[in-house]
Amino acid sequence: MQEMKPIKEGKVREIYDNGDSLIMVATDRISCFDEILNNQVTKKGTVLTQMSKFWFDMTKDIVPNHMISVDVKDMPEFFQRPEFDGNSMLCRKLNMLPIECIVRGYITGSGWASYQKTGLVCGIRLPEGLKESDRLPEPIYTPSTKAEQGEHDENISYEQSIAHLEKFFPGKGEEYAQKLRDYTLALYKKCAEYALSRGIIIADTKFEFGLDENGVIVLGDEMLTPDSSRFWPAEGYEPGHGQPSFDKQIARDWLKANPDSNWTLPQEIVDKTIAKYLEGYEMLTGEKLA
Numbered sequence: 001m002q003e004m005k006p007i008k009e010g011k012v013r014e015i016y017d018n019g020d021s022l023i024m025v026a027t028d029r030i031s032c033f034d035e036i037l038n039n040q041v042t043k044k045g046t047v048l049t050q051m052s053k054f055w056f057d058m059t060k061d062i063v064p065n066h067m068i069s070v071d072v073k074d075m076p077e078f079f080q081r082p083e084f085d086g087n088s089m090l091c092r093k094l095n096m097l098p099i100e101c102i103v104r105g106y107i108t109g110s111g112w113a114s115y116q117k118t119g120l121v122c123g124i125r126l127p128e129g130l131k132e133s134d135r136l137p138e139p140i141y142t143p144s145t146k147a148e149q150g151e152h153d154e155n156i157s158y159e160q161s162i163a164h165l166e167k168f169f170p171g172k173g174e175e176y177a178q179k180l181r182d183y184t185l186a187l188y189k190k191c192a193e194y195a196l197s198r199g200i201i202i203a204d205t206k207f208e209f210g211l212d213e214n215g216v217i218v219l220g221d222e223m224l225t226p227d228s229s230r231f232w233p234a235e236g237y238e239p240g241h242g243q244p245s246f247d248k249q250i251a252r253d254w255l256k257a258n259p260d261s262n263w264t265l266p267q268e269i270v271d272k273t274i275a276k277y278l279e280g281y282e283m284l285t286g287e288k289l290a
């Protein structure tokens, strides 16, 4: 059996090169306040991978996606062991487009801060009188540049996204920018509406797209997981203040109350967090995690 080493180890994901495909492994690591905690949240990786699979299946009529399989039998022998079972996705390798496609259906976080100062979010004027966490009249597309490692992503306007893409793909900037925006809004609308019917608000999220070998735009990366999105419980939703995170609130609250914890949660808090991930998966899909 051939040993394989990840070509990239992100905060919570590991990526393996497999020729013209990739294997994306979601680990059980969890980050809070931008720190990786010392605990493993058992099954979190599987929940996230299976959630992406669920959304990829649901939206393949809107835009093609990079998913090939989540069955380790379709992957090299190295992956045929328990630690990769369920949390690994075999994906088509894409030439990624250098834009983070962000869509916001609710006003929160940096968007709320900016709106309070200027009435704008990423250059888009919003109606007056919005409260924190309010639902927007229409979801807004607020792209950012995808920064090189170590640098910060920068919010850009839709017009700037055309120019940015044009730099990398001369003659294609406008076409790609339009498609990214239209796909992003269509994906968000369909999935956020569905999630709401199942009791989860998807306040905002980020998609990444790439080009396949024929130059076709394909949806990549992870899709609508709580790591790439803000998930709020619909129950108890109330504008006028911040909303609890569906998955991380228990851990965040405990960390805030225990500043000397050295980023290590007690098992009771880990167990409650595990239960939240499983609950979120079951609410969205209507099924227990296999």
Ligand SMILES: Nc1ncnc2c1ncn2[C@@H]1O[C@H](COP(=O)(O)OP(=O)(O)O)[C@@H](O)[C@H]1O
Pocket: 008, 009, 010, 011, 012, 013, 014, 015, 022, 066, 091, 092, 093, 094, 095, 096, 208, 210, 220, 221, 222
């Ligand atoms: N199908 C794909 N082909 C090639 N690269 C991809 C594909 N899907 C996602 N990626 C890239 O893989 C990387 C995943 O890294 P990630 O763990 O999210 O860390 P980060 O976002 O900090 O770079 C990102 O650079 C993403 O753009």
Ligand SMILES: [Mg+2]
Pocket: none
């Ligand atoms: Mg990423």
